[in-house]
Amino acid sequence: MDELVCSEFKLGRRFLGCLPHGKDLITSIENFCTASNIRMATFSVVGAVSSATIGVYDQKQHVYVTFTENTAMEIVNCIGNVSLTDKTPVIQSHIVLADENGKITGGHLFSETVLFVGEIDLQEMIGKPLERVYDNKTGLMLWNLENPGGS
Amino acid sequence: MDELVCSEFKLGRRFLGCLPHGKDLITSIENFCTASNIRMATFSVVGAVSSATIGVYDQKQHVYVTFTENTAMEIVNCIGNVSLTDKTPVIQSHIVLADENGKITGGHLFSETVLFVGEIDLQEMIGKPLERVYDNKTGLMLWNLENPGGS
Amino acid sequence: MDELVCSEFKLGRRFLGCLPHGKDLITSIENFCTASNIRMATFSVVGAVSSATIGVYDQKQHVYVTFTENTAMEIVNCIGNVSLTDKTPVIQSHIVLADENGKITGGHLFSETVLFVGEIDLQEMIGKPLERVYDNKTGLMLWNLENPGGS
Numbered sequence: 001m002d003e004l005v006c007s008e009f010k011l012g013r014r015f016l017g018c019l020p021h022g023k024d025l026i027t028s029i030e031n032f033c034t035a036s037n038i039r040m041a042t043f044s045v046v047g048a049v050s051s052a053t054i055g056v057y058d059q060k061q062h063v064y065v066t067f068t069e070n071t072a073m074e075i076v077n078c079i080g081n082v083s084l085t086d087k088t089p090v091i092q093s094h095i096v097l098a099d100e101n102g103k104i105t106g107g108h109l110f111s112e113t114v115l116f117v118g119e120i121d122l123q124e125m126i127g128k129p130l131e132r133v134y135d136n137k138t139g140l141m142l143w144n145l146e147n148p149g150g151s
Numbered sequence: 152m153d154e155l156v157c158s159e160f161k162l163g164r165r166f167l168g169c170l171p172h173g174k175d176l177i178t179s180i181e182n183f184c185t186a187s188n189i190r191m192a193t194f195s196v197v198g199a200v201s202s203a204t205i206g207v208y209d210q211k212q213h214v215y216v217t218f219t220e221n222t223a224m225e226i227v228n229c230i231g232n233v234s235l236t237d238k239t240p241v242i243q244s245h246i247v248l249a250d251e252n253g254k255i256t257g258g259h260l261f262s263e264t265v266l267f268v269g270e271i272d273l274q275e276m277i278g279k280p281l282e283r284v285y286d287n288k289t290g291l292m293l294w295n296l297e298n299p300g301g302s
Numbered sequence: 303m304d305e306l307v308c309s310e311f312k313l314g315r316r317f318l319g320c321l322p323h324g325k326d327l328i329t330s331i332e333n334f335c336t337a338s339n340i341r342m343a344t345f346s347v348v349g350a351v352s353s354a355t356i357g358v359y360d361q362k363q364h365v366y367v368t369f370t371e372n373t374a375m376e377i378v379n380c381i382g383n384v385s386l387t388d389k390t391p392v393i394q395s396h397i398v399l400a401d402e403n404g405k406i407t408g409g410h411l412f413s414e415t416v417l418f419v420g421e422i423d424l425q426e427m428i429g430k431p432l433e434r435v436y437d438n439k440t441g442l443m444l445w446n447l448e449n450p451g452g453s
Contacts, residue, residue, distance in 0.1 A: 004334040004422065006319030016232065016281065017157030018294055032155040042423045044230055046245045048208055056402045057350055059374040059418050065402060072210040076245040076257040077228045077379045079346055081318065081421060092421065094348045094378040096247055096398055100207045100216060102256045106378040107400045116210050117289050119232060120155065121193045130318065138419050143320055167383065167432065168308030169445055183306040195381055197396045199359055223361040227396040227408040228379045247398055249409045251358045251367060267361050268440050270383060270394065271306065272344045
């Protein structure tokens with residue numbers, strides 16, 4: 001693939017709401033998507049966490065190096081998407097966090113990341129949902145855009 | 152509240168435009184919303200500031216610790232939303248800034264944050280607007296999702 | 303200009319897709335826009351790069367100070383827009399990156415920034431496209447909102 005390859009979607013439902021205090025960020029969104037029958041979406045979150053697990057991908061060894069910060073931090077940015085893996089809605093998201101001194105960290109979002117407070121803006125996408133499949137070149141689960149939705 | 156609680160909205164007007172040089176970031180957006188009768192929206196901004204006031208929430212003492220940077224910085228990210236407090240459109244936003252060495256800081260956006268230049272992408276939301284009310288558990292003004300819009 | 307000045311747009315096509323491994327981030331998006339006849343859009347990207355060129359604007363001397371990081375990093379945030387310069391779709395975008403230790407850098411996105419992997423969410427805007435023209439006060443190419451689209 002030498003160029004940007006896309007699928008086109010219609011806009012579905014648009015949700016704004018609050019994420020639950022004391023709960024895991026990823027699990028909360030995935031549970032909502034399952035309960036609301038959302039298979040494809042993009043979202044953003046602002047808020048704060050009481051702890052966070054984030055990672056950066058080692059592009060040579062094909063593993064995520066993760067670390068956990070057990071401290072109160074602002075979610076200064078968090079964007080991501082929802083698509084299907086094995087027919088189940090799963091989140092891919094990156095997060096940027098600020099500690100009490102304004103020092104910033106960030107990376108790929110993992111569980112467990114515990115919410116203090118959070119506001120989400122989620123846009124459902126209507127169309128043949130993209131499915132994640134293993135990509136040999138990168139070692140990551142990427143969208144199967146030649147055959148979106150699989151069969 | 153143990154799970155994500157949302158309201159659903161229809162998409163209203165979509166605006167792209169320029170923020171005013173030398174003016175406060177928050178005030179500029181709130182004034183536009185008031186003048187345009189926007190009560191609920193989400194937005195993002197990229198641009199640059201000549202100074203910024205940002206804060207991080209002290210989750211134990213329930214106060215924002217704020218600090219001001221009197222230096223030219225890029226707005227590398229700024230996302231937020233507009234909703235109602237006491238019937239007036241107010242902004243909740245987080246910002247990420249880069250100084251001339253690429254050093255990053257960020258947090259909850261406060262006034263006064265003075266624009267050098269800025270481009271905004273704002274999506275109006277149509278529906279019963281969410282109102283912010285005091286939340287005892289966190290000490291923050293959160294959306295009243297059990298009774299959105301009040302009455 | 304003392305206040306926020308906007309144009310209103312209708313929502314066009316919405317695309318989600320993958321950016322090409324080993325290619326330049328900006329060029330990939332601009333080529334897609336040209337090929338798809340997109341003249342105005344906003345977008346976000348998450349992913350990873352193998353190298354990046356970013357800059358911060360010197361607000362006094364009116365030049366971008368740029369620097370290149372030849373290292374694998376996560377794209378923890380990247381938002382931007384597409385509009386016209388000399389009738390051609392061009393990108394303005396800011397990026398936030400995390401290295402393997404979670405250390406963050408960021409700024410205005412330049413070429414060459416080489417993709418390892420990337421997922422884009424792009425919203426086309428329908429209406430009179432904004433054109434960038436030179437602004438004396440800031441030294442930047444800003445949207446001509448008094449006369450959007452030119453003639």
